[in-house]
Amino acid sequence: MKTPYPVPEEHSQEFTAVAQGSRIAWHMVQACGDPLDGSNFAKVNELYPFEKVSDRVRHYVEAAFEHLLMWADNVAPFKFHPEQTVNFTLRPTYTLARAALESSAQAVWILSSADPEECVRRHLSLIRWDLHEHRKSSPTPEHKDRCRDRESDLLARVSSSFTEEEVRPPNGYLAVLQSACEPNDLDLDAITVERLWRAASGAAHGMYWPNLELQTLTIGDEYEPGHFRAQELPDVTVMVEVIQAALKMSQYAAYRYVIFSGLNLSELVGPAMRWLTENITLKPDADAEVLKRLNADRPPNWGME
DSSP: OOOOOOHHHHHHHHHHHHHHHHHHHHHHEEEEEESSSTSHHHHHHHHHHHHHHHHHHHHHHHHHHHHHHHHHHHHHOOOTTTOOOOOHHHHHHHHHHHHHHHHHOOOOOOOTOOHHHHHHHHHHHHHHHHHHHHHHHHHHHHHHHHHHHHHHHHHHTTTTTTTTTOOOOOHHHHHHHHHHHEEESSSHHHHHHHHHHHHHHHHHOOOHHEEEEEEEEEEEEEETTEEEEEEEOOOOOHHHHHHHHHHHHHHHHHHHHHHHHOOOHHHHHHHHHHHHHHHOOOOOOTHHHHTTTTTTTTTTTTTTT
């Protein structure tokens, strides 16, 4: 049986900051209604009104935060029982971080361009990708044919503006993640994101190498010649890094969504913070300053140029 080991206080506060930062950004997205007249989304939707960019992007953003909020409800629930403990094992945090990264990166890739036509082009590429994946999972030949027909209709509809090659599906999630790292004001680089995404994917899929690379080992008794008892503990440093990356990508997607909707970020942050502080219960030994620092790392130029 493994001996429990407490998470260092520094990392515990970092986990809490990710949990509460996720809730704040999610609340801001939920405060958005239909895009305002004259907003970026209104311009993009006018160019392509059939499958609205604003609707699909909101789906990507909400998918990301569904994963992060599930993680937050485990790590820092709104209400604490006096005897409550949180146990961290290797794979759940990586799995949810990976899902949040992949979901939000699709929104970031679309919203990283201020050119409405380019937003539409990226949007169409993701629709085709979605249709391809839907077709592969279809249970019957007739269902697969319907997916092909939908793609053919899409290509015919946009043929006057884009060639089939211009709206080809991306080459997998890594390609989308790398493209999402291109904006200079997103504090994530493609190399770091690839490293974290591969680690998260390996952990999520039950591969063996994360046991070696993402954990620390304490060697015990030699129970057979050349075989030793060992206790494996997740490397909390890397676990913090991957969940922070997931929050950064998801926050960026959320903030861009707010801006593209025509709303003012600063007018939504305050109400979201008040909502959070009114609903959480701080533990007796909690650092109240953590709440004040939740948005401290958000770059001031995350708006439109």
